[in-house]
Amino acid sequence: MDPIYKTDALIAEDIDAYLEQHQHKSLLRFITCGSVDDGKSTLIGRLLYDSKMIFEDQLEALQSDSKRVGTQGQEIDFALLVDGLAAEREQGITIDVAYRFFTTEKRKFIVADCPGHEQYTRNMFTGASTADLAVILIDARKGVLVQTRRHSYLCNLIGIKNIVLAVNKMDLIDYDQARYEAIVADYAAFAEEIGIKTFTAMPISGFKGDNITTNSANMPWYSGKPLIEHLETVEIDNTADQSKPFRLPVQWVNRPNLDFRGFSGLISGGSVKPGDAVRVLPSGKTSVVIKIVTLDGELDEAVAGQSVTVCFADEVDCSRGNVIAAADSPPEVSDQFEATIVWMDDDALHVGRSYWLKLGTQMVSATVQQPKYTINVNTMEHLAAKTLELNAIGVAELATDKPLVFEAYEDSRTLGGFILIDKITNRTVGAGLLHFSLRRAQNVHWQPTDIGREEHAALKNQKPRVLWFTGLSGSGKSTIANEVEKQLHLMNRHTFLLDGDNVRHGLNRDLGFTEADRIENIRRVGEVAKLMADAGLIVLTAFISPFRAERDMVRKMLPEGEFIEIFVDTPLEVAEARDVKGLYKKARSGQLKNFTGIDSPYEAPENPEIRVNTVEMTAAEAAEHIIRKLLPLK
Amino acid sequence: MTRNLTHLERLEAESIHIMREVVAEAEKPVMLYSVGKDSAVMLHLARKAFYPSPPPFPLLHVDTTWKFQDMYALRNRMAEESGMELLVYQNPEAKERGINPFDHGPLHTDMWKTEGLKQALDLYGFDAAFGGARRDEEKSRAKERIFSFRTASHGWDPKNQRPELWNLYNARKMKGESIRIFPISNWTELDIWQYIHLNDIPIVPLYFSAPRPTFEYQGGLFMADDIDRLEKVMGKRPEITTRNIRFRTLGCFPLTGAVESEAKTLPEVIQEMLLTTTSERQGRVIDKDGGDASMEKKKQEGYF
Numbered sequence: 001m002d003p004i005y006k007t008d009a010l011i012a013e014d015i016d017a018y019l020e021q022h023q024h025k026s027l028l029r030f031i032t033c034g035s036v037d038d039g040k041s042t043l044i045g046r047l048l049y050d051s052k053m054i055f056e057d058q059l060e061a062l063q064s065d066s067k068r069v070g071t072q073g074q075e076i077d078f079a080l081l082v083d084g085l086a087a088e089r090e091q092g093i094t095i096d097v098a099y100r101f102f103t104t105e106k107r108k109f110i111v112a113d114c115p116g117h118e119q120y121t122r123n124m125f126t127g128a129s130t131a132d133l134a135v136i137l138i139d140a141r142k143g144v145l146v147q148t149r150r151h152s153y154l155c156n157l158i159g160i161k162n163i164v165l166a167v168n169k170m171d172l173i174d175y176d177q178a179r180y181e182a183i184v185a186d187y188a189a190f191a192e193e194i195g196i197k198t199f200t201a202m203p204i205s206g207f208k209g210d211n212i213t214t215n216s217a218n219m220p221w222y223s224g225k226p227l228i229e230h231l232e233t234v235e236i237d238n239t240a241d242q243s244k245p246f247r248l249p250v251q252w253v254n255r256p257n258l259d260f261r262g263f264s265g266l267i268s269g270g271s272v273k274p275g276d277a278v279r280v281l282p283s284g285k286t287s288v289v290i291k292i293v294t295l296d297g298e299l300d301e302a303v304a305g306q307s308v309t310v311c312f313a314d315e316v317d318c319s320r321g322n323v324i325a326a327a328d329s330p331p332e333v334s335d336q337f338e339a340t341i342v343w344m345d346d347d348a349l350h351v352g353r354s355y356w357l358k359l360g361t362q363m364v365s366a367t368v369q370q371p372k373y374t375i376n377v378n379t380m381e382h383l384a385a386k387t388l389e390l391n392a393i394g395v396a397e398l399a400t401d402k403p404l405v406f407e408a409y410e411d412s413r414t415l416g417g418f419i420l421i422d423k424i425t426n427r428t429v430g431a432g433l434l435h436f437s438l439r440r441a442q443n444v445h446w447q448p449t450d451i452g453r454e455e456h457a458a459l460k461n462q463k464p465r466v467l468w469f470t471g472l473s474g475s476g477k478s479t480i481a482n483e484v485e486k487q488l489h490l491m492n493r494h495t496f497l498l499d500g501d502n503v504r505h506g507l508n509r510d511l512g513f514t515e516a517d518r519i520e521n522i523r524r525v526g527e528v529a530k531l532m533a534d535a536g537l538i539v540l541t542a543f544i545s546p547f548r549a550e551r552d553m554v555r556k557m558l559p560e561g562e563f564i565e566i567f568v569d570t571p572l573e574v575a576e577a578r579d580v581k582g583l584y585k586k587a588r589s590g591q592l593k594n595f596t597g598i599d600s601p602y603e604a605p606e607n608p609e610i611r612v613n614t615v616e617m618t619a620a621e622a623a624e625h626i627i628r629k630l631l632p633l634k
Numbered sequence: 635m636t637r638n639l640t641h642l643e644r645l646e647a648e649s650i651h652i653m654r655e656v657v658a659e660a661e662k663p664v665m666l667y668s669v670g671k672d673s674a675v676m677l678h679l680a681r682k683a684f685y686p687s688p689p690p691f692p693l694l695h696v697d698t699t700w701k702f703q704d705m706y707a708l709r710n711r712m713a714e715e716s717g718m719e720l721l722v723y724q725n726p727e728a729k730e731r732g733i734n735p736f737d738h739g740p741l742h743t744d745m746w747k748t749e750g751l752k753q754a755l756d757l758y759g760f761d762a763a764f765g766g767a768r769r770d771e772e773k774s775r776a777k778e779r780i781f782s783f784r785t786a787s788h789g790w791d792p793k794n795q796r797p798e799l800w801n802l803y804n805a806r807k808m809k810g811e812s813i814r815i816f817p818i819s820n821w822t823e824l825d826i827w828q829y830i831h832l833n834d835i836p837i838v839p840l841y842f843s844a845p846r847p848t849f850e851y852q853g854g855l856f857m858a859d860d861i862d863r864l865e866k867v868m869g870k871r872p873e874i875t876t877r878n879i880r881f882r883t884l885g886c887f888p889l890t891g892a893v894e895s896e897a898k899t900l901p902e903v904i905q906e907m908l909l910t911t912t913s914e915r916q917g918r919v920i921d922k923d924g925g926d927a928s929m930e931k932k933k934q935e936g937y938f
Binding site: 262293303419 | 637639640644646648650682685688769792804806808
């Protein structure tokens with residue numbers, strides 16, 4: 001088997017001319033995707049081999065590997081070129097996306113080989129997010145499968161405009177034209193349903209090399225281009241972003257000395273010239289660009305896709321996370337949105353929990369509401385859902401703690417695409433595409449009042465605080481909190497005790513004990529505690545509050561130093577032995593579900609301001625210890 | 635008016651964007667600098683990314699004491715030109731035990747490079763380290779994210795990498811964890827050479843052919859960069875022949891095979907590379923010990 005793509009003759013004849021030509025080649029980034037065993041890795045191996053990207057030493061290794069662990073008998077197993085992880089070679093599957101590179105006379109290519117298994121969807125989505133084109137493979141013997149649909153849906157969702165439907169393994173169905181056409185018709189019906197407007201279908205065999213570099217003699221009935229020729233000539237609009245309004249999300253402020261202040265970032269839309277009027281979002285302040293600075297000298301113009309540093313004519317406040325935009329067509333700013341979210345973590349979405357949201361260079365806290373629906377990628381049905389599990393695709397509303405500069409995803413990948421990060425594990429748990437801002441965000445404003453929190457507190461002659469008691473059921477939170485409040489009362493302090501059970505009789509009567517309800521329970525209590533602290537009170541709360549993330553959420557609602565986390569650190573055995581309310585007994589016998597410490601986790605505070613326990617201290621001693629730590633109260 | 639960016643312009647913009655994200659989000663970044671051609675490009679990109687400021691992080695050279703003399707010279711010159719602090723780290727244990735590539739085989743790389751790197755990162759408390767690895771170099775690198783997470787003991791878990799969408803990088807990590815960042819992940823060997831050519835980036839002269847003292851060892855051709863030292867560890871003075879040689883990749887001089895070549899200019903070097911039939915890392919011993927998954931295994935243990 002000789003490689004069909006010989007080395008470019010120009011290399012040997014005139015290297016300078018070759019380099020000049022190579023330098024101006026365009027770049028196409030594409031992915032191969034589809035179901036397990038549709039031959040994605042084999043196809044890429046074939047492309048690399050045929051475009052002479054496999055060296056002699058690699059070929060030798062490949063031949064010996066193919067005999068040893070290959071799945072193609074004595075013939076070369078091209079998949080082994082791409083499946084680079086030990087676990088992949090052992091199991092004969094693709095786990096993570098592999099990036100490979102090859103060049104033909106006309107173009108340079110970066111191809112991402114995506115895994116087919118549903119459990120690795122997040123890796124497929126990673127590969128798809130930077131692709132200009134997708135080759136969706138179908139095993140001709142099997143036709144359109146669930147994963148074919150899932151990947152097609154995701155490719156379309158993330159905005160890949162060029163879809164190639166490669167019906168693979170034609171050699172195994174004797175190059176049967178009728179079967180090929182039936183598969184294409186089947187796919188066309190599905191594609192239309194999900195909004196894929198056009199796609200290019202071709203019958204191939206990655207293993208045998210049919211219709212890869214040249215038209216196959218085995219399928220004279222196919223009149224289209226072979227795969228490589230299609231990839232080389234398909235029109236890719238790499239300049240589309242340049243015709244949009246100017247957008248520069250600021251990554252970094254460049255300040256080498258007092259005389260220079262520049263703003264660095266990757267231009268995501270439009271172009272900029274010295275003299276252009278710009279607006280800094282979210283503040284809305286305007287200025288004029290005076291220069292575009294690079295190591296190679298100042299530029300007359302910079303366009304979308306370039307990383308630059310710009311300077312303004314005057315001192316306008318601008319920092320990381322801000323967006324510099326064309327003054328006359330700035331993007332929107334909002335804090336409530338609707339978005340499509342793809343969930344990528346084993347731990348399902350916690351409705352109401354606060355996650356980090358990163359969009360462009362902006363990082364804010366965000367909470368996601370219960371999804372409006374999730375999408376069944378097989379039937380395109382909208383299903384009701386309480387949360388988003390791993391690999392679920394759903395539409396939900398979300399709210400951020402600070403205003404975001406944004407555009408709809410279909411207008412801007414940079415200002416419309418975001419990731420969600422778990423605040424405790426730091427994992428990237430979701431990816432989202434913004435649709436639009438919710439109008440209520442724009443119509444609800446803060447109403448300023450003349451008597452503020454300082455005035456309230458001054459009249460009571462105390463510093464407002466929230467004493468947040470957390471610990472297992474039966475640890476002694478309510479008893480100690482009650483004791484602390486009694487003593488504060490004797491000291492003429494204005495206090496209020498919010499107790500877990502009491503609040504559930506009224507304000508939170510509608511909530512149960514699922515994780516989502518527990519999160520909402522704490523959120524509401526946090527908001528009430530904050531209002532009371534604004535009113536100048538010393539608030540005591542006694543809630544199990546088992547999750548770190550929610551306690552931290554309340555901490556962040558309050559000014560620095562006003563949230564005092566008090567960990568009532570009574571061991572489970574002790575609390576269970578006491579079992580004042582008989583709840584542990586019920587939980588152990590299975591009558592009570594989601595009980596903290598038994599079948600629901602308790603995440604102990606890592607650095608509480610105060611720690612007490614009721615094994616070594618009585619409730620009164622614990623209370624005294626707490627009061628001493630709080631002094632002075634003003 | 636629109637302008638089509640070339641693939642090198644796109645790659646450059648991507649790498650600069652990555653470096654700025656790291657500087658904005660990491661607490662204490664560092665750039666691993668190995669003095670090779672990939673490091674040369676990475677350093678140049680860093681200077682572009684932060685100009686007119688010098689890159690706001692130091693250069694770290696994890697030294698094995700067995701590098702070519704020309705490499706040490708260029709290293710010192712580039713640190714000075716870029717206005718960056720240069721940190722050189724040599725694993726004290728390896729130094730004390732006299733670990734060398736002749737007597738100790740794979741232990742040489744393990745002690746000087748893998749252990750040395752881990753020790754240096756821990757010593758200075760760097761939480762983010764730039765490396766010049768490319769995805770086209772090797773199969774497990776082709777699978778690695780641009781932001782690659784390491785546990786507190788520097789391990790890599792290839793089966794559990796974070797999703798990396800668009801150009802949004804999640805740089806958050808637990809205390810003790812660190813990130814290796816590969817800003818030139820998507821560059822190929824040809825891209826590197828072409829970029830060096832177009833930007834006139836200084837590289838070690840060993841990449842170009844010249845008459846040099848060589849000796850043969852276990853079927854390979856090596857350069858006698860320090861004959862007295864070689865004699866000491868090999869037990870005898872190697873037989874030296876002067877040949878026109880150059881290197882496709884640079885590491886420790888006793889571990890890096892030379893090729894006979896007449897390529898004296900960059901275009902000639904590129905021409906030779908494009909016409910050759912073996913891969914770039916073939917001259918290096920490091921990928922071969924341990925079979926197929928050798929590099930993956932090293933990375934799990936903390937190698938770059």
